[in-house]
Amino acid sequence: MARILIVDDEESIRNILRQLFEYEGHEVSEAATADDALSKVQEEAPDAVFLDVKMPGTDGIELLGRLQKEFPGLQVVMISGHGTIDTAVEATRRGAYDFLEKPLDTDRLLVTLRNVLEVKGLSESVAALRSQVESRHEIVGSSFHIRQVLDRIERVAPTDSRVLITGENGTGKELVARALHSLSPRRDRAFVEVNCAAIPSELIESELFGHMKGSFTGAVQDRTGKFEQADRGTLFMDEVGDMSLAAQSKVLRALEEGKVTRVGGHKPRQVDVRVIAATNKDLEEEIREGRFREDLYYRLNVVPIHMPPLRERREDIPMLVRHFSSRMAEQSGLPVREFTPEALEKLKGLDWPGNVRELRNTVERLMILASGDQIRAEDVATLVGEHAAADGLGADLLGAETFSEFKDRAERAFVLQKLREHEWNVSETARALDMPRSNLYKKIEKHDLQREE
Numbered sequence: 157m158a159r160i161l162i163v164d165d166e167e168s169i170r171n172i173l174r175q176l177f178e179y180e181g182h183e184v185s186e187a188a189t190a191d192d193a194l195s196k197v198q199e200e201a202p203d204a205v206f207l208d209v210k211m212p213g214t215d216g217i218e219l220l221g222r223l224q225k226e227f228p229g230l231q232v233v234m235i236s237g238h239g240t241i242d243t244a245v246e247a248t249r250r251g252a253y254d255f256l257e258k259p260l261d262t263d264r265l266l267v268t269l270r271n272v273l274e275v276k277g278l279s280e281s282v283a284a285l286r287s288q289v290e291s292r293h294e295i296v297g298s299s300f301h302i303r304q305v306l307d308r309i310e311r312v313a314p315t316d317s318r319v320l321i322t323g324e325n326g327t328g329k330e331l332v333a334r335a336l337h338s339l340s341p342r343r344d345r346a347f348v349e350v351n352c353a354a355i356p357s358e359l360i361e362s363e364l365f366g367h368m369k370g371s372f373t374g375a376v377q378d379r380t381g382k383f384e385q386a387d388r389g390t391l392f393m394d395e396v397g398d399m400s401l402a403a404q405s406k407v408l409r410a411l412e413e414g415k416v417t418r419v420g421g422h423k424p425r426q427v428d429v430r431v432i433a434a435t436n437k438d439l440e441e442e443i444r445e446g447r448f449r450e451d452l453y454y455r456l457n458v459v460p461i462h463m464p465p466l467r468e469r470r471e472d473i474p475m476l477v478r479h480f481s482s483r484m485a486e487q488s489g490l491p492v493r494e495f496t497p498e499a500l501e502k503l504k505g506l507d508w509p510g511n512v513r514e515l516r517n518t519v520e521r522l523m524i525l526a527s528g529d530q531i532r533a534e535d536v537a538t539l540v541g542e543h544a545a546a547d548g549l550g551a552d553l554l555g556a557e558t559f560s561e562f563k564d565r566a567e568r569a570f571v572l573q574k575l576r577e578h579e580w581n582v583s584e585t586a587r588a589l590d591m592p593r594s595n596l597y598k599k600i601e602k603h604d605l606q607r608e609e
Contacts, residue, residue: 164208190214209236224251297472313339323463326511345389353398371420397437498533
């Protein structure tokens with residue numbers, strides 16, 4: 157059990173964080189002002205502080221400076237609803253352990269807390285928290301795609317080979333990384349996660365390799381980087397495709413030499429780290445566009461693992477729904493609710509642009525809002541169907557970078573939906589669209605549309 161102090165002038169945020177951390181078994185106290193926070197730190201000696209940036213009077217950045225000066229070694233995580241790169245840089249330079257943006261993501265909070273506790277050396281709390289995080293999100297499914305993923309995990313996990321995990325957002329790339337670590341000889345060592353897309357280029361070297369006290373303004377104490385924290389363990393580099401070229405060069409050198417040098421330091425430090433990387437980008441395309449180093453790609457892509465989108469493994473949806481619903485009933489006290497076969501079929505028919513993550517959130521919504529002892533197809537239609545489809549289509553279309561790409565995506569989505577409505581009967585679909593069959597065949601070929609098995 158860890159002692160956690162939450163400092164935020166918004167009572168609603170304090171309540172949300174308190175409920176989350178107390179549910180995980182930790183002791184939580186609150187403060188709404190800087191003066192109150194200083195008193196609580198003095199009296200309670202918390203293991204971690206979650207501190208809001210914007211507060212009336214003394215703001216979070218100023219309070220962070222005072223905390224680092226008066227309580228060196230205290231681990232402070234900054235949270236903000238108006239995060240900017242400048243704010244993140246300033247917070248990190250003043251000694252913040254991490255910087256999180258609102259709305260706060262539950263998994264990110266738990267992962268950050270686990271890493272803080274690892275730094276603090278609270279091994280019992282770390283072990284419990286790691287178990288809780290991993291039990292929330294297991295790789296569930298029996299489809300051919302998932303059996304392939306699990307087979308590759310079991311084969312490569314016992315080795316020290318680097319792994320590159322690819323797949324869309326929400327498919328479960330982090331779950332694969334955790335499974336690789338938990339099945340490896342390094343399972344009793346640290347699993348350190350770093351989101352490469354979230355680190356400003358000005359801080360990448362300090363974040364990954366650490367820095368020495370006084371090496372730059374705000375470096376009030378020595379700090380270990382992610383490579384050192386993961387020594388003899390596993391370093392998971394998420395969203396590696398979003399790193400700048402300068403950062404890629406530094407990472408490549410660390411992988412080649414097995415050594416890191418802290419910012420402001422002169423002595424290289426030997427590290428024994430297994431690196432697992434993940435990305436939602438096509439790195440080969442990024443290489444062709446000059447945005448990713450080819451030599452780093454081959455260093456990372458020793459063993460590739462691809463997590464398929466949920467739309468390519470729809471047969472897993474009933475199993476995932478049962479898994480999420482039983483877990484929510486067990487952990488959140490929600491009543492046990494059975495999904496009717498018709499409701500499951502309705503869920504299987506949606507596109508799920510947010511993948512497994514979106515499905516989990518949808519199951520939770522249905523568990524809370526649906527009436528009756530069972531969750532029926534009518535509940536899915538009312539609480540999910542049209543709303544989810546509109547949200548998913550909008551998110552995909554608005555992700556287009558050019559108007560031409562927008563039109564292509566819209567046409568593809570429209571034609572695919574009409575084919576599904578007519579059970580892939582091309583003649584009936586063409587008749588409904590008032591389009592010659594030959595034109596429809598051309599569009600199916602153009603967009604590489606394939607009927608789901």
